[in-house]
Amino acid sequence: MAKINDNFIKIPATYLFSEIAKRVENYKAANPQADIIRMGIGDVTRPLPKAAVEALKAAADKQLTSATFRGYGPEQGYDFLRETIVKNDYEPLGIKLDTDEVFVSDGAKSDTGNIGDILSRDNIIAVTDPVYPVYVDTNVMAGRGGNLAADGKWSNIQYLPCLPENGFEPQLPKGKIDVVYLCYPNNPTGTTLTTAQLKKWVDYALENDVLILFDAAYKAFITESDVPHSIYEIDGAKECAIEFCSFSKTAGFTGTRCGYTVVPKELKATAENGEKIALNRLWNRRQTTKFNGTAYVIQRAAEAVYSPEGKRQVQESIDYYMNNARIIKNGLETAGYKVFGAVNAPYIWLKTPAGMKSWEFFDYLLTEKNIVGTPGVGFGPSGEGFLRLTAFGSTENTLRAVERLKK
Numbered sequence: 001m002a003k004i005n006d007n008f009i010k011i012p013a014t015y016l017f018s019e020i021a022k023r024v025e026n027y028k029a030a031n032p033q034a035d036i037i038r039m040g041i042g043d044v045t046r047p048l049p050k051a052a053v054e055a056l057k058a059a060a061d062k063q064l065t066s067a068t069f070r071g072y073g074p075e076q077g078y079d080f081l082r083e084t085i086v087k088n089d090y091e092p093l094g095i096k097l098d099t100d101e102v103f104v105s106d107g108a109k110s111d112t113g114n115i116g117d118i119l120s121r122d123n124i125i126a127v128t129d130p131v132y133p134v135y136v137d138t139n140v141m142a143g144r145g146g147n148l149a150a151d152g153k154w155s156n157i158q159y160l161p162c163l164p165e166n167g168f169e170p171q172l173p174k175g176k177i178d179v180v181y182l183c184y185p186n187n188p189t190g191t192t193l194t195t196a197q198l199k200k201w202v203d204y205a206l207e208n209d210v211l212i213l214f215d216a217a218y219k220a221f222i223t224e225s226d227v228p229h230s231i232y233e234i235d236g237a238k239e240c241a242i243e244f245c246s247f248s249k250t251a252g253f254t255g256t257r258c259g260y261t262v263v264p265k266e267l268k269a270t271a272e273n274g275e276k277i278a279l280n281r282l283w284n285r286r287q288t289t290k291f292n293g294t295a296y297v298i299q300r301a302a303e304a305v306y307s308p309e310g311k312r313q314v315q316e317s318i319d320y321y322m323n324n325a326r327i328i329k330n331g332l333e334t335a336g337y338k339v340f341g342a343v344n345a346p347y348i349w350l351k352t353p354a355g356m357k358s359w360e361f362f363d364y365l366l367t368e369k370n371i372v373g374t375p376g377v378g379f380g381p382s383g384e385g386f387l388r389l390t391a392f393g394s395t396e397n398t399l400r401a402v403e404r405l406k407k
């Protein structure tokens, strides 16, 4: 009989979004008239930039003739896209990268999940808390979790609480760790780190041989000037960090699927025999073996995001969402709520009033205001007592929701 990877049965079924759906369905069944506004979704609602769709169509037409048809492409992505990424996302920040340090993929979820393939099972992993669940669950699947305790924490994973008390800045771990996931601007809290705050982590990582896995999926939403768009803006980061980026939230590619991961050639980690090995080589080996590249037509669409029209269209959508974020933040503050995030990210992290638990407040919003949020506790133990709202809806619904919340 084949044996399973037992780590998979250690992970409780992700009941967060199914539980939300169930509660909404039950409420709707009892109150068919209710006009429910959904502010829990982490998906974009605005369409793709026109420039991207035009490039996608033009690339699709090329598949009709054998002269221009594309079969298997390079597993790491086409040079036209890798060069465009380096030129537009890094050169303006003063960061020099070679194209073979950029790996195009079908998104940042896959890459942040798959990166564990090239890392030893023995690594001690640290995550901020609350956290994007992919980091934790993929490490548990790989056997790096240990056991799940009653407090919702895995015994072998270090949790770095991010709370109003510490300004949502994760404190450097006291014990030994090997790998840390940092996501800034942050999902779910919507907060971010300044350049000086991120520098502390880079310095710590260099001093302690720690690998930083930096998720920059929300960099396009940054509005403040002292917030880094890339971890490589900080000296030494190329020796300690991998950076994950995505077109999903930036350009509405959640259903189109494209992202990229930067693995600098300077970056090394230790083999069992003590030898220092370049992670670029290992990730390249991993990708060429297990991944056959992102579709040509999709890479052409991603390239078009960087054209002058593409950039303008992308910025329009970002501005639209960030205007929603401002509306929610201002409205909630006027109503007396304690609100975090919403300045450099499309997420609003809301302290529940009167010491309510996350789920209690979720039920209150659903039944009293007909608004659906995401209970903070679903993102980790330190999310208890918080709720996440997103700015990805329409401005019309956002305004209606804020009016209800003010009452």
Ligand SMILES: *Cc1c(COP(=O)(O)O)cnc(C)c1O
Binding pocket: 042, 106, 107, 108, 109, 110, 132, 183, 187, 215, 217, 245, 246, 247, 248, 249, 253, 254, 258, 259
């Ligand atoms: C949405 C999101 C991503 C993007 O994932 P894709 O697979 O590129 O769609 C990555 N990281 C975080 C934290 C996210 O919220």
